[in-house]
Amino acid sequence: xxxxxxxxxxxxxxxxxxxxxxxxxxxxxxxxxxxxxxxxxxxxxxxxxxxxxxxxxxxxxxxxxxxxxxxxxxxxxxxxxxxxxxxxxxxxxxxxxxxxxxxxxxxxxxxxxxxxxxxxxxxxxxxxxxxxxxxxxxxxxxxxxxxxxxxxxxxxxxxxxxxxxxxxxxxxxxxxxxxxxxxxxxxxxxxxxxxxxxxxxxxxxxxxxxxxxxxxxxxxxxxxxxxxxxxxxxxxxxxxxxxxxxxxxxxxxxxxxxxxxxxxxxxxxxxxxxxxxxxxxxxxxxxxxxxxxxxxxxxxxxxxxxxxxxxxxxxxxxxxxxxxxxxxxxxxxxxxxxxxxxxxxxxxxxxxxxxxxxxxxxxxxxxxxxxxxxxxxxxx
Amino acid sequence: xxxxxxxxxxxxxxxxxxxxxxxxxxxxxxxxxxxxxxxxxxxxxxxxxxxxxxxxxxxxxxxxxxxxxxxxxxxxxxxxxxxxxxxxxxxxxxxxxxxxxxxxxxxxxxxxxxxxxxxxxxxxxxxxxxxxxxxxxxxxxxxxxxxxxxxxxxxxxxxxxxxxxxxxxxxxxxxxxxxxxxxxxxxxxxxxxxxxxxxxxxxxxxxxxxxxxxxxxxxxxxxxxxxxxxxxxxxxxxxxxxxxxxxxxxxxxxxxxxxxxxxxxxxxxxxxxxxxxxxxxxxxxxxxxxxxxxxxxxxxxxxxxxxxxxxxxxxxxxxxxxxxxxxxxxxxxxxxxxxxxxxxxxxxxxxxxxxxxxxxxxxxxxxxxxxxxxxxxxxx
Numbered sequence: 001x002x003x004x005x006x007x008x009x010x011x012x013x014x015x016x017x018x019x020x021x022x023x024x025x026x027x028x029x030x031x032x033x034x035x036x037x038x039x040x041x042x043x044x045x046x047x048x049x050x051x052x053x054x055x056x057x058x059x060x061x062x063x064x065x066x067x068x069x070x071x072x073x074x075x076x077x078x079x080x081x082x083x084x085x086x087x088x089x090x091x092x093x094x095x096x097x098x099x100x101x102x103x104x105x106x107x108x109x110x111x112x113x114x115x116x117x118x119x120x121x122x123x124x125x126x127x128x129x130x131x132x133x134x135x136x137x138x139x140x141x142x143x144x145x146x147x148x149x150x151x152x153x154x155x156x157x158x159x160x161x162x163x164x165x166x167x168x169x170x171x172x173x174x175x176x177x178x179x180x181x182x183x184x185x186x187x188x189x190x191x192x193x194x195x196x197x198x199x200x201x202x203x204x205x206x207x208x209x210x211x212x213x214x215x216x217x218x219x220x221x222x223x224x225x226x227x228x229x230x231x232x233x234x235x236x237x238x239x240x241x242x243x244x245x246x247x248x249x250x251x252x253x254x255x256x257x258x259x260x261x262x263x264x265x266x267x268x269x270x271x272x273x274x275x276x277x278x279x280x281x282x283x284x285x286x287x288x289x290x291x292x293x294x295x296x297x298x299x300x301x302x303x304x305x306x307x308x309x310x311x312x313x314x315x316x317x318x319x320x321x322x323x324x325x326x327x328x329x330x331x332x333x334x335x336x337x338x339x340x341x342x343x344x345x346x347x348x349x350x351x352x353x354x355x356x357x358x359x360x361x362x363x364x365x366x367x368x369x370x371x372x373x374x375x376x377x378x379x380x
Numbered sequence: 381x382x383x384x385x386x387x388x389x390x391x392x393x394x395x396x397x398x399x400x401x402x403x404x405x406x407x408x409x410x411x412x413x414x415x416x417x418x419x420x421x422x423x424x425x426x427x428x429x430x431x432x433x434x435x436x437x438x439x440x441x442x443x444x445x446x447x448x449x450x451x452x453x454x455x456x457x458x459x460x461x462x463x464x465x466x467x468x469x470x471x472x473x474x475x476x477x478x479x480x481x482x483x484x485x486x487x488x489x490x491x492x493x494x495x496x497x498x499x500x501x502x503x504x505x506x507x508x509x510x511x512x513x514x515x516x517x518x519x520x521x522x523x524x525x526x527x528x529x530x531x532x533x534x535x536x537x538x539x540x541x542x543x544x545x546x547x548x549x550x551x552x553x554x555x556x557x558x559x560x561x562x563x564x565x566x567x568x569x570x571x572x573x574x575x576x577x578x579x580x581x582x583x584x585x586x587x588x589x590x591x592x593x594x595x596x597x598x599x600x601x602x603x604x605x606x607x608x609x610x611x612x613x614x615x616x617x618x619x620x621x622x623x624x625x626x627x628x629x630x631x632x633x634x635x636x637x638x639x640x641x642x643x644x645x646x647x648x649x650x651x652x653x654x655x656x657x658x659x660x661x662x663x664x665x666x667x668x669x670x671x672x673x674x675x676x677x678x679x680x681x682x683x684x685x686x687x688x689x690x691x692x693x694x695x696x697x698x699x700x701x702x703x704x705x706x707x708x709x710x711x712x713x714x715x716x717x718x719x720x721x722x723x724x725x726x727x728x729x730x731x732x733x734x735x736x737x738x739x740x741x742x743x744x745x746x747x748x749x750x751x752x753x754x755x756x757x758x759x760x
Contacts (some may be wrong), residue, residue, distance in 0.1 A: 057469045057470065060470055061469050067474065067477065068477075087437065089437045089440050089441050093443070093444050093473075094439050094444065094473075094477075094478050095444075096447075096448045096451075096481070096485040097447065097448075097451055097477070097478040097482075098442075098474050098477040098478055098481070099481075100480045101476070101477035101478070101481075145527055160404075251599060
């Protein structure tokens with residue numbers, strides 16, 4: 001059996017104040033076209049369907065069209081989980097009513113424990129377990145589990161799921177998380193501020209395939225079958241050299257066979273162009289893709305009048321302008337200031353931010369003692 | 381065949397800063413209990429399911445529970461349309477996928493023309509046509525129809541629907557509109573500011589039953605089978621004497637048989653209490669419903685310290701306080717000022733508000749001429 005694994009659609013995302021909805025529409029049609037041409041047994045979306053919990057109407061209409069094409073026209077089941085950008089309750093409305101039509105939105109823990117089972121000739125029954133994105137507090141609260149990190153939460157959820165395993169079935173997990181050691185991109189939103197959001201891939205070893213979402217770069221981690229598809233398209237300029245696409249996953253009666261990466265092509269690429277203004281303008285006429293979304297980094301060191309207007313006369317979609325040549329001095333100064341800040345200084349800032357009052361002398365001494373004791377411990 | 385007609389649930393509504401979600405939950409359970417006990421062939425909700433286009437999560441979860449009880453547990457089809465408070469695209473997500481499970485959310489004009497047909501032994505096929513709430517601009521734009529008022533829009537939509545009529549079926553319309561001559565309540569939001577929002581009931585005469593939403597008072601208009609169920613519960617103090625409930629509609633092979641009004645009972649009534657502070661407090665001990673949501677109108681004419689605190693010691697849910705006794709003087713003064721304002725004064729205020737500059741002398745003269753000409757015309 002074959003299924004498509006995709007994730008991080010982020011429908012409704014804005015990029016430097018430009019709506020990407022038309023680009024997303026074009027790329028999703030490539031997903032639909034692939035299913036139409038080759039036919040697969042299921043399409044999996046591993047979270048961050050929308051870019052925010054209350055998505056704009058255009059994003060809802062687009063998802064509705066795509067879902068109807070896949071489930072209704074092409075009779076292909078779609079299995080999705082909410083990611084950290086989605087509102088689980090909002091995305092999950094009507095999930096119970098949609099199942100019969102082959103649309104499986106797994107948005108709570110009770111649904112997580114009832115796999116979507118797909119019957120195939122060549123691989124028998126394949127059970128898809130979806131783990132709706134949830135922070136450790138939710139897992140602790142809703143499942144009365146003593147977990148305090150993302151890692152512990154995932155370990156607990158994987159244990160719950162593995163108790164449901166039916167040995168006559170193959171087992172696929174869908175999860176939205178940050179596997180420890182995997183590569184980040186700039187366009188992801190951290191799952192946890194301050195605390196650790198990393199999850200050990202060991203928890204996932206018992207599955208035949210793990211369809212991951214959250215990280216925007218396609219990659220596997222720990223084992224070839226624990227894999228990120230990466231995002232639908234590029235969502236930051238720093239991803240300019242990444243390939244975007246989806247995983248075609250093949251499973252047989254013995255489990256994981258392999259994946260094939262199916263590239264997806266956005267109508268506008270995201271690119272960074274660096275150079276002096278006049279040189280960039282001069283060479284634009286030979287650029288085969290002048291409509292791309294561009295970040296232009298000007299290396300001119302003198303002041304320039306209206307550089308954006310001049311650039312847009314040849315590159316209409318310049319979205320951001322940087323002038324590093326003029327900022328070198330400032331940048332270096334800021335960096336050296338940051339390096340000088342001690343642990344005590346950072347804690348003082350944090351305390352002040354949290355309590356609206358500064359540390360007393362006594363408290364400051366106590367914190368200094370703790371820091372010194374810790375440092376002393378580290379050195380031993 | 382019998383079906384329940386209800387409307388204007390307004391899930392997620394706040395009332396004087398108090399969330400009504402728990403009250404709405406209790407009342408909706410009465411709807412579910414009725415279906416469980418007596419079993420009906422369908423439940424119709426004629427718009428304003430939610431109180432706003434982006435409802436709070438609690439409202440989504442409540443609707444999800446109710447829908448799952450009705451459609452899944454009780455296998456009773458639910459047919460709903462968006463009202464002027466709902467976001468049609470948002471409410472309609474996944475509609476295509478939900479139909480098979482008996483949840484019919486009719487949120488666009490193409491769905492409007494494909495009725496939900498329910499097969500019954502005693503009435504044959506009953507076709508439910510849902511008209512999603514839409515203003516004349518939408519009808520004009522999406523259906524290329526030359527309509528400019530709500531009345532013309534409804535006439536056009538009814539004509540489109542009646543072309544789909546199958547003479548072997550009974551025909552039920554679900555619409556969210558203001559039928560001309562029907563009674564308003566204070567808690568409705570006008571459908572149109574300035575323009576006319578009234579619809580002639582004549583357009584509806586060709587249906588066997590018309591399940592209306594928008595007006596919060598149960599009533600029929602034009603014919604016994606053109607009927608509002610009224611809102612799920614009271615949403616303003618001025619509705620204190622209204623009965624709230626739903627219509628049990630009976631249809632046979634020959635069409636409309638009749639309706640029975642099934643009362644729904646909110647856990648807190650909404651009441652207005654009027655009197656002097658001390659008298660209200662004294663008689664509270666004999667009040668059988670001290671937990672009701674109250675508007676208290678104090679008739680004391682002297683100043684009172686902390687009247688709200690004193691009242692809440694006996695009536696914990698006093699939500700609003702009025703002191704007409706102390707305002708009589710002011711009120712009368714304002715009213716007489718208002719009466720003295722001429723058309724010219726009102727136009728000057730409007731112009732200033734709209735343009736941020738006063739009328740010039742020349743403009744003022746021109747407006748006076750127009751007003752005088754109009755008055756002259758009226759008198760003839």
